Amino acid sequence: MNSSGTTATAELGLRLVVPDRAAVPLVARLDYTAEDPYAIKVAFHVGEDEPVEWIFARELLTVGIVRPVGEGDVRVWPAKGDGERAINIALSSPFGNAEFNAPISPLAEFLHRTYEIVPAGQEADFVDLDAEIAQHLS
Template identity: 40%
Template sequence: MTLQLVGPTSWTQLSATLGYDPRDPFAVRIRFGGRPRAGAPDDGVEWLVARDLLASGLGHPCGDGDVRLWPARTAEDVLFLELRAPSGHALFELSRTALADFVAATEQLVPLGQESDVADMGPELHALLQGEGPDLGGR
């Protein structure tokens, strides 16, 4: 997928790869930059985004915190994607049609709303119940 990085004075075209794995049915990976190759440094950046956020953002503003998505008011095929991190933030313009096609393809694998039916939460839940989960620093 091609995205436009919106800058203060110009826009830069970037290539991104969207990935979906039915074994992790709630998540979509958005990878910017090169693909990892054996023996080569990984020069890409990957964001993990909730699939339902992408589906919802096709029609109305959604997201809170690090990832936000909303349709443009004046152009039907334009969405804006904002990504925030402690090191900064980026605003992208992308095709609504391209993202809708991607979301539809993921729904062929796992329909929206049925993610829990295919997600294997057993090992993660067991680890949390046994006190082996991530240390959240007292939260």
């Protein structure tokens, strides 16, 4: 795991849940930057091809550790079972659906570092609204 004063990066081992088969282990890279304080970019490494990238609301992953959250394309909820605490993440797109299971501990550690960079409730202080508007108008 890496972090600086404005960014945090981590690799997270998770499992792709495949119906009627053993879960497939894979790695996801999580990236956070104060320049986009509401979002976490997750790149799923699924083989030799370029990673599949999704952008999650930081709050969605945080809340999903303790209770089910999300509608539509992204849903997150605590996993039930024995042993290590885990989280489930379900993704849906026009190209298909996927469900992942990941250990909570490394994810919670990463999220903690993001909140050290940009505390909860202070995200708007890190957004340059004028620059965002100018970018969309050009």
